[in-house]
Amino acid sequence: MNKNMKKIYLFAVTACFAWVFTGCQNLDMSPEGNTVTQKQKEEVMILDPSKASAGVNAIFAQFSQYEPNYDAFGRIGRHNDFGYPTIMLCTDGNGYDVVSEDNGYNWMGFDLDYSDRDFTSYEARMVWNDLYKQIFTANNVIVGIDPETEESLSQYYLAQGLAVRAFSYLILAQLYQFNYVGHEADPCVPLITDENANDAAINGAPRASVQEIYTLIDTDISNAINLLASAETGGVKRADKRYVSLAVAYGIRARMDLAMQKWSDAVSDATKAIETSEARPASIAAVSVPAFWTVNENNWMWGIIIAETDDVVTSGIVNWISHMGSLNYGYANYSKGKQINKSLYESIPATDVRKGWWLNENKTSPNLSAEQQAFMDDNGYEALTQVKFAPYNNVVGTSINANNIPLMRIEEMYLIKAEAEYKSGGSGKQTLEDFVKQYRDPSYVCTATNIQDEVYHQRRIELWGEGLTWYDLMRLNKDMDRRGGGFPNASMIFNIPAGSNILLWRIPESEIQANPALSEADNNPVAPLPDPVPDL
Numbered sequence: 264m265n266k267n268m269k270k271i272y273l274f275a276v277t278a279c280f281a282w283v284f285t286g287c288q289n290l291d292m293s294p295e296g297n298t299v300t301q302k303q304k305e306e307v308m309i310l311d312p313s314k315a316s317a318g319v320n321a322i323f324a325q326f327s328q329y330e331p332n333y334d335a336f337g338r339i340g341r342h343n344d345f346g347y348p349t350i351m352l353c354t355d356g357n358g359y360d361v362v363s364e365d366n367g368y369n370w371m372g373f374d375l376d377y378s379d380r381d382f383t384s385y386e387a388r389m390v391w392n393d394l395y396k397q398i399f400t401a402n403n404v405i406v407g408i409d410p411e412t413e414e415s416l417s418q419y420y421l422a423q424g425l426a427v428r429a430f431s432y433l434i435l436a437q438l439y440q441f442n443y444v445g446h447e448a449d450p451c452v453p454l455i456t457d458e459n460a461n462d463a464a465i466n467g468a469p470r471a472s473v474q475e476i477y478t479l480i481d482t483d484i485s486n487a488i489n490l491l492a493s494a495e496t497g498g499v500k501r502a503d504k505r506y507v508s509l510a511v512a513y514g515i516r517a518r519m520d521l522a523m524q525k526w527s528d529a530v531s532d533a534t535k536a537i538e539t540s541e542a543r544p545a546s547i548a549a550v551s552v553p554a555f556w557t558v559n560e561n562n563w564m565w566g567i568i569i570a571e572t573d574d575v576v577t578s579g580i581v582n583w584i585s586h587m588g589s590l591n592y593g594y595a596n597y598s599k600g601k602q603i604n605k606s607l608y609e610s611i612p613a614t615d616v617r618k619g620w621w622l623n624e625n626k627t628s629p630n631l632s633a634e635q636q637a638f639m640d641d642n643g644y645e646a647l648t649q650v651k652f653a654p655y656n657n658v659v660g661t662s663i664n665a666n667n668i669p670l671m672r673i674e675e676m677y678l679i680k681a682e683a684e685y686k687s688g689g690s691g692k693q694t695l696e697d698f699v700k701q702y703r704d705p706s707y708v709c710t711a712t713n714i715q716d717e718v719y720h721q722r723r724i725e726l727w728g729e730g731l732t733w734y735d736l737m738r739l740n741k742d743m744d745r746r747g748g749g750f751p752n753a754s755m756i757f758n759i760p761a762g763s764n765i766l767l768w769r770i771p772e773s774e775i776q777a778n779p780a781l782s783e784a785d786n787n788p789v790a791p792l793p794d795p796v797p798d799l
Contacts, residue, residue, distance in 0.1 A: 315420040318404040322427050323505045325397045326567045327668070329574030329581055332385075332392050335773075341385050342594070343370035345575050347397070347567065348583035348668050349389050350434065351730025353379060357766075358733050359745045360604045360723055362647070365752045368598035370586060375755045377792055382769040390438065391771050394431045398455060401428040406457035410486075415497025422490035426507040428456075429483035430515050433522065436476045437734050438768045439787065443523045447474040450785065452770075453778065454479060467780030470770075477523060484516045504558040505568040510540030514564060514671050517679050522738055529683035533676045540564055542673035544702045547616045552630050553590060553653035556666045564676075567668040576665045584652065584666040587728060589644060590635055591654035592662040602647040605749030607723055615704035617724050620651035634659050647749060649728060669729050674702070678722050685714035695721065715739075737766065747799035757793040764790035 325331075327346045333339065343349055355361040356374025365372040373379045379386035404424035408417050432452075436443075440451045450470035455463050456479070491509040501508050507515075513536035520529035545554070545562040558566040569575065575582040585593030589600045603621045611618045619630035624646050627636060631650060638659050639650065655665045677698040685691030691714040699707040699721060711717035722735055736743065743759040743766065750756050759765060767787045775781050 315404065315407065315417070318400070318407070319420050319423045319506070322397065322400045322404060322423060323567075325393075325400050326505075327569060327573065327575055327583075329578055331396070332389055335388060335392060336385065340581075341370075341389070342581045343586065344385075344389055345582055346393055348730070349386075350393060351668075352583065352586055353386055353390060354438075354730055354733035355728060357743075358736055359743060359748050360607055360727055360732050362602040362604055362748055362750055364599045365755055366598060368594055370594065370598075375752075377765055380765060380767075380769055380790065380792075382772045382775070382786065387769060388771045388773060390768060391774060394435050395455070397431045398428055401425070401431070402455070402457045402460060406460075413493075415494045415499045418490040418497070419494035419499040419501075422487040422494065422512070423507055425483040425490070426487040426512050426515060429480045429487065429519070432476055432480050432483075433515070433519055436473060436480070437522060437737060439770070440473050440767065441762065442738055442740070443473055443477055447472065449473050451476045453780070467778040469780040470785055477519070480519055481516075484512060484519065488512045488516065503568060504563055504566050507565065508540070510536045510542070511565045511671055513539060514676060517676065517683075518734075520683070521679060522734070524686070526683045526687035529679055530687055530689075533680040533683065536564070536676045537673065537680070540673055540676075544674050544677065544698070547702060547705070550703075551616050551619065552632075553635065553650050553657075555651060555669060556584075556653040556655060556657075558667045562672050562674060563667075563669055564673055565669075565671040567670060569665045569667055571663055571665045573665070576663060579662055579664070582664045582666075583668050584655070584664045587649075588652050588654060588664070588666070589642075589648055589650055590638060590652075590659055591664055591666075592660055593664060596642050600642075600644050600648045601728065602645065602749060603649065603727060604723075604745075605647060606747045608647055610720065611724060612704060612706065614706040615699075615724075617703055620649060620727070622646050622648045622650065651728060672726075672729075674698070674725055675722075675731070678718050678725065682715050682718040685718070690714070691718070746796065750798075753798070754795050756795050756798050758796045759793050763793075764788045765793055 325346060327348060330340050330344045331346060332341070332344050343352060352371055353374045356371035357377065363369050363371055363375065365375050373384060373386050378384060381387065401424040404420060405428070408421040410421065412418055412421065435452045440446055440449055449472065451473045452470060453468035454471035454475060455468055459468070487507070488509065491512055495509055513532045517529050517532035517536055520532055542564045543561050545560065554560060558568055580593050584591055586595060587601055589595055595601065608621055619628045622628050622639065622644060626639070626644065626646050628650050631639065635650070654661045655663050677694065681691040681695035681698070684694055692709050695714060695718060696707065696709040709717060719735055719739060723732055726732060740761040742761050743757060745756050746758055764787065769787045770781065775783055775786060
């Protein structure tokens, strides 16, 4: 593969912004002349909202695509290449709660042993490419709308771009550098916005500091919140849950608050997310069967909506649920599926409905119907294999893998609120106890003195397999300790101390080569692969 073919999307797509200012999405095409003001761009969108609508839809189309890096890889297809859900699987593979066997059918093997940290790896390039493509499609929308607009539809469209840009940079910041507090001046990732894209396309962009990245995240998501509040007052609301609502924007900011240790702000934002959302926690009955497959579930705030006609679905196996799902046809049928950390499973009380989200030691679950249990038996799944995620349309063994993918659920907001209440000087205990007792385990009594640790425990259970636990592990400075977790390969049992360089992703070699403002010296340090340790 020659150097030009290896250039990453950061600058390939950044080059589009030179074109954006002269014609992208036709927002600045005008019969009156070549000089177009922001006001004229806004008027075009008001007269023909489809212009901006197409740009907004492009943002969310980026979240799930069939092999989006095919050309970047020199026309090589990878069956774990399908947009943001790839990142969910990679980070879950890096951690200690989603257990899987390293075999020929498991595409997460490179994440299990951290060889994904090689800056030439496919995973290193997928993570980087996919997040920056989301940023660039968001920038495409932002650049064409007057930030001072008072028109409700334009406010809504602008908010979508700002919110997704904030979301994407928040993920990048937590993958490429350690915690905000104590690392504010450390290098993070290149900062590309609608304002500097032209210059970056020519001169490149250096790594901005952690503080600079978080300043943009905070500014973007706060502006999105204000715009969405105004747009919703003006009668504009999202068509479905693929788009960012006011509640989702509060939820994104609450996640940022946790990462920045802004505890009182996290209480406020999580509370506002709960109050403004139409979502409600799933009842015990609702999660006493396999679920979590459609945005129509009442507890979903935000999700990736997949259509049966999408390429990831018609491919049969190149999709998230193919790798994660146990009750549908896919890679999991052959890779032996995904299991929960053994010690975590054993910590779940028998009275907690979530215990049935995984097979017990007898390879059964009270949550399964006879048909579902037979499918698990026929496929030879081991104890602790997940049955949390239902197959599409609840059709056992279906090969139509059109499951929606959760990005944010209302339950997370209650857990953020409880942790932040504790860390900001309050108790948090009542919030946590009320939530678990009402929605998951009627017998639950919180006896913990450190509520933050207990919330972390509850998050590990509640959010298992949803691509979120890695960020908790990092922000709480937990060792990446797989001992006692039931990992089947001795070569994958690690105990990596918090703060180890191997925990950080490295900027891909192709980006270093393509970006004039970066050299290899600017990258995160090379770290040796972790050495296996004896299991407990």
